[in-house]
Amino acid sequence: MEKDLVKTCIETLGLTVGYKDNTLFQGLSLNLNAGELVCFMGPNGVGKSTLIRTLAGLQSPLSGQIAYKTSESQNPDDLPRHLAVVLTDRITAGNMTAADVISFGRYPYLNWTAQLSSNDDDILNQVLAKIRIEHLKNKKLHELSDGQVQMVMIARAVVQDTPIILLDEPTAHLDLNNRLEIMDLLKQLAHNSNKAILVSTHELDLAIQTADIIWLAGPDKKITTGIPEDLILDGTFDSIFQFKGFDLKTGRVHHEPHRGVSINLRGMGHEYLWTKNALERNGFIISEHNAAHLVNIDQGDGNLQWTLNGEIKFSSLQRLLQFLESKVH
Amino acid sequence: MQLTRFTRWGILLGLLVLLFVLNLSLGSVNIPFGDILRILFGETGSNEIYADIIWEFRVTKALTCILAGSALSIGGLQMQTLFRNALAGPDVLGLSSGASLAVSLLIMSQATGISLLSDPSPWAIVMAASIGAGGVFVIVMLISKRLRDNTSLLIIGLMMGAATASVVSVLQFLSKAEDQQAYLLWTFGSLGSLSWVEIEILFLIVITGLLIGTVSVKSLNAWLLGDNYARSIGIKLSQSRLLIILSTAILTGGVTAFCGPIAFVGLAVPHLTKLIIKTHNHRILLPAVTISGAILMLFCDIIAQLPGSSYVLPINAITALIGAPVVIWIVLKAKRVSI
Numbered sequence: 001m002e003k004d005l006v007k008t009c010i011e012t013l014g015l016t017v018g019y020k021d022n023t024l025f026q027g028l029s030l031n032l033n034a035g036e037l038v039c040f041m042g043p044n045g046v047g048k049s050t051l052i053r054t055l056a057g058l059q060s061p062l063s064g065q066i067a068y069k070t071s072e073s074q075n076p077d078d079l080p081r082h083l084a085v086v087l088t089d090r091i092t093a094g095n096m097t098a099a100d101v102i103s104f105g106r107y108p109y110l111n112w113t114a115q116l117s118s119n120d121d122d123i124l125n126q127v128l129a130k131i132r133i134e135h136l137k138n139k140k141l142h143e144l145s146d147g148q149v150q151m152v153m154i155a156r157a158v159v160q161d162t163p164i165i166l167l168d169e170p171t172a173h174l175d176l177n178n179r180l181e182i183m184d185l186l187k188q189l190a191h192n193s194n195k196a197i198l199v200s201t202h203e204l205d206l207a208i209q210t211a212d213i214i215w216l217a218g219p220d221k222k223i224t225t226g227i228p229e230d231l232i233l234d235g236t237f238d239s240i241f242q243f244k245g246f247d248l249k250t251g252r253v254h255h256e257p258h259r260g261v262s263i264n265l266r267g268m269g270h271e272y273l274w275t276k277n278a279l280e281r282n283g284f285i286i287s288e289h290n291a292a293h294l295v296n297i298d299q300g301d302g303n304l305q306w307t308l309n310g311e312i313k314f315s316s317l318q319r320l321l322q323f324l325e326s327k328v329h
Numbered sequence: 330m331q332l333t334r335f336t337r338w339g340i341l342l343g344l345l346v347l348l349f350v351l352n353l354s355l356g357s358v359n360i361p362f363g364d365i366l367r368i369l370f371g372e373t374g375s376n377e378i379y380a381d382i383i384w385e386f387r388v389t390k391a392l393t394c395i396l397a398g399s400a401l402s403i404g405g406l407q408m409q410t411l412f413r414n415a416l417a418g419p420d421v422l423g424l425s426s427g428a429s430l431a432v433s434l435l436i437m438s439q440a441t442g443i444s445l446l447s448d449p450s451p452w453a454i455v456m457a458a459s460i461g462a463g464g465v466f467v468i469v470m471l472i473s474k475r476l477r478d479n480t481s482l483l484i485i486g487l488m489m490g491a492a493t494a495s496v497v498s499v500l501q502f503l504s505k506a507e508d509q510q511a512y513l514l515w516t517f518g519s520l521g522s523l524s525w526v527e528i529e530i531l532f533l534i535v536i537t538g539l540l541i542g543t544v545s546v547k548s549l550n551a552w553l554l555g556d557n558y559a560r561s562i563g564i565k566l567s568q569s570r571l572l573i574i575l576s577t578a579i580l581t582g583g584v585t586a587f588c589g590p591i592a593f594v595g596l597a598v599p600h601l602t603k604l605i606i607k608t609h610n611h612r613i614l615l616p617a618v619t620i621s622g623a624i625l626m627l628f629c630d631i632i633a634q635l636p637g638s639s640y641v642l643p644i645n646a647i648t649a650l651i652g653a654p655v656v657i658w659i660v661l662k663a664k665r666v667s668i
Binding site: 057058077079081083084085087089090091092093095101104105108111112113114115 | 544546547560561564607610
């Protein structure tokens with residue numbers, strides 16, 4: 001069946017995860033497959049980091065099994081050559097250069113002298129080029145921005161040259177561009193290098209648009225898996241996150257039309273969508289019926305303007321809104 | 330300051346040789362510099378007593394400086410790396426406190442009614458200090474097996490230090506004035522009292538400690554990333570922690586047994602070294618810190634013997650005098666401090 005087409009890298013059987021007096025997940029049966037980017041989502045405190053640490057062999061499971069299908073032997077000493085992690089732990093040794101930090105990824109292959117070979121240097125340079133951070137190579141860690149540090153930590157994991165990479169919230173505290181860049185990089189690593197990649201993240205919209213598979217952790221100590229669209233349409237997302245005023249099926253925040261005034265809006269394309277957004281956000285109803293006002297969007301000769309009731313012209317939505325609000329009061 | 334790697338090492342080795350010779354040539358008896366060189370190369374000087382002074386007092390003291398300075402500094406480096414704490418030193422495990430307790434028991438036992446030794450010989454003090462440091466080491470090891478993280482180990486070490494220190498003060502309170510003074514003299518530290526036999530023993534101890542430290546070079550680097558990352562790149566944490574603690578215990582315990590508790594050198598030298606050789610890599614740091622520790626100890630000893638006078642100040646006062654400003658500087662620059 002399907003299972004024969006995909007190569008499973010990690011398989012858990014009845015995995016129970018947590019701490020002695022606090023079970024976080026119970027009886028998990030999960031598969032992490034090669035070539036797939038899996039986004040692991042769930043409310044804060046549900047135990048995402050704990051599961052990632054457990055899968056990475058840094059913490060023992062309470063019960064159940066984790067089978068690493070990439071390794072012939074199940075000897076935990078071999079795991080560093082099969083599985084790399086990016087954690088939320090801060091690196092305090094700020095005077096290390098990016099290259100120093102990244103070269104730690106070669107440690108599973110080095111003997112006790114920790115002497116890097118020219119082959120190790122080649123791998124390091126290839127990864128720097130692949131992730132496009134050559135310019136950071138000789139920068140000290142404390143000279144880098146948060147986003148750059150995160151790219152360096154991901155490079156460290158890639159240099160480890162493992163079929164599995166687990167990342168714990170690599171996009172936290174980063175700006176939108178950095179978040180997009182990192183998710184895009186992880187997707188490429190999964191698809192082009194055929195790695196199994198598990199990322200825990202809070203970036204709902206980003207995850208839905210990039211992930212191949214979503215793992216959704218709910219309050220019942222279980223994890224629901226599936227492709228993003230299925231989980232949206234069957235309501236799993238809604239039931240777990242209990243969105244307040246956000247409709248995931250339309251991807252929009254719900255606005256109460258508190259002004260009770262209908263506006264007939266005429267226009268096209270992006271301009272129509274954003275004008276509608278602005279009006280609805282301010283409590284107006286967009287409707288052709290019983291409309292109190294008519295707004296036309298004119299895009300002639302490159303100048304965008306809005307005409308109210310065929311008379312008054314506005315050069316920005318802000319002016320239009322101010323005028324409408326003064327009329328309603 | 331852009332210096333090549335070669336010049337930096339040149340500066341370190343040059344300083345070591347310079348301070349070694351300077352250390353030999355300064356003392357209460359003024360010996361001409363030419364005589365010192367001749368005596369070192371096996372000839373006799375202009376005065377027969379000079380050879381005795383050089384070989385039996387000054388060379389032994391300078392060698393003790395090199396051994397003690399290197400050992401304590403490597404101990405400090407290992408503790409700073411293991412605990413990822415810039416203010417850790419070789420004594421954070423409580424070893425020197427354990428040695429102090431044993432020595433104070435030996436010297437001041439008369440007060441408690443049981444006289445262990447009527448007149449404590451130097452060897453008895455060395456034995457007592459070794460047993461004290463070793464005892465604390467065993468306790469720390471037993472506790473560290475039950476602990477998963479290094480910070481708890483650090484706290485245990487500090488608490489052991491505080492507890493033994495208070496027992497020592499109780500003993501001091503109970504003991505006679507002359508015994509108190511004998512103990513006080515031991516805590517001042519002494520680099521000049523070692524015989525050649527004792528130096529040979531200390532040399533073997535220090536070499537053993539340094540070798541164990543050298544074996545840990547990969548895991549020392551990895552500890553800089555923290556426990557989880559170190560483990561994820563294949564470092565066996567408890568085994569590595571045991572080796573690092575063992576090495577530090579041998580180095581600190583050995584030096585404390587022969588020279589008394591010498592403070593601050595182990596804390597300050599790793600930071601001073603990193604000012605000159607800017608790296609985190611213990612492949613480079615271990616030899617660099619070994620040399621720098623020897624340099625600083627020779628320098629402190631030169632100041633302690635107050636060139637031109639017959640007075641010798643306690644070495645511990647001098648190391649603290651030099652070390653304390655360094656520690657203050659570390660705290661002031663805390664943002665840039667990196668282990």
